[in-house]
Amino acid sequence: MTPRLLWASERKLSVESAQxxxxxxxxxxxSAWLILGGSAMVDDGNGPVTAGPGEWLIPPPKLRQQSFQGPLHFISVTFSAKWDSGQHLFPMNKTMLLEAGDCPRLEIEARRVVDAVASRVTMKSWYLGAHEVSFxxxxxxxxxxxxxxDCFAQVMEEQGVSTTIPDAADARFLEAQRILNDHNLDEKISVDDLAAAVGLSRRQLERLYQMEINCSPRVVFEKRRIQFARWALSRPDARIKEVAAELGFAxxxxxxxxxxxxxxxxPKAFAKWVR
Incomplete structure (x- = not known):
């Protein structure tokens, strides 16, 4: 597993910009947001959770509604951490609300990340994937x-979110994952061909994926494509038509x-939001 920092910033926004x-x-x-002024709300399907000044809001990696009220002042850190199987290191299923005073080291480490990014990147876009950086x-x-x-893991464990290493995955599943990761994003994926490549029937492969990560091979590939689309749209010079073509959309x-x-x-609204 190689964790990736996606963005880290401290921002102040007007009422209009926050909305x-x-x-x-x-x-x-x-993601994790430390609210220093204003407020933030997340509804991940379990009901709305709102954070105000001096509180951390930590949403799960899933579909959610989020809104902000300004004037807004907040620190934001977002990263990706998954095992080779595709499982999340922190398998959260609901939004967490924490008092910053209960975990002071979290703010200290967040500011270290923010300072490292601010000193090395000119923020034309606050999504780090839009920038070229040196080794x-x-x-x-x-x-x-x-x-x-390390600090985030300690907080998660205190909140009952396990960060233990999962059991070894089936070798056929890992090989299918490798094939999916290498497959061209502008080409359709055939689940039948993928299954044959690892010596299984389509039904056996889909059952294996459900056992390993509770997800289908097609959804895994679509997530990879949407991640690319999000990265591409975050580039300051991105054109929606060109991003579509890179993903095989005529x-x-x-x-x-x-x-x-x-x-x-x-796509247009997302590009405006992420920049």
């Missing part, structure tokens, strides 16, 4: 990210419908 960040988002990453900068990001994750309207169905928001 413009309200969005329905299908996220596959871990030494990448190492610096990994160093502060691991410090943050018709931009089909891309818009696909992205909106999975992500919960249109």
């Amino acid at each position: 413009s960040m309200s969005i329905t988002l299908d996220s596959d990453e871990n 030494r900068d990448w190492l610096a990001f990994q160093e502060v990210l691991l410090g943050w994750m 018709d931009i309207s089909n891309f818009r419908r696909w992205f909106t169905r999975i992500q919960g928001v249109a």
Whole structure:
């Protein structure tokens, strides 16, 4: 597993700018927001949870509604941490609300991450995937990210979220995952061909995926495509038509419908939000 820092920032937003960040988002990453002024709300299907000044709001990596009230001042850290099987290191299923005073080290480590990013990246976009960084900068990001994750893991364990290493996955599942990860994003995936490549029938492969990660091979591949789309749309010079073409969509309207169905928001609105 190689964790990735996706963004880290401390931001101050006006009432209007904060309201413009309200969005329905299908996220596959871990996020944590420390509210210093204003408020933030997340509804992940378990009811709304609102954080005010001096509180951490930690949403799960799933479909959620989120809204902000300004003037807003907050620290945000988002990262991806998954095992090779695709399972999340922190398998959260509901939003957490924590008093910052109960976990002071979390803010200290978050500020270390934010400072490392701010000193190395000109924030044309606050999504780090939109920036080219040197190997030494990448190492610096990994160093502060691991410090943050160590503290984050302690907080998660105190909240009852297990971070134990999962049992060894079936070798056929891991091989199927490797094939999916190597498959061109602009080409359709055949689950029948994938199953044959690992010596299983389609039904056996889908059953294996349900046992391992409670998800289908097709959904895994779609998540990889949507992650690329999110990264591509975060680039300051991104054009929706070009992003659609990179994913094999000849018709931009089909891309818009696909992205909106999975992500919960249109590509143009997402690009505006993430930048």
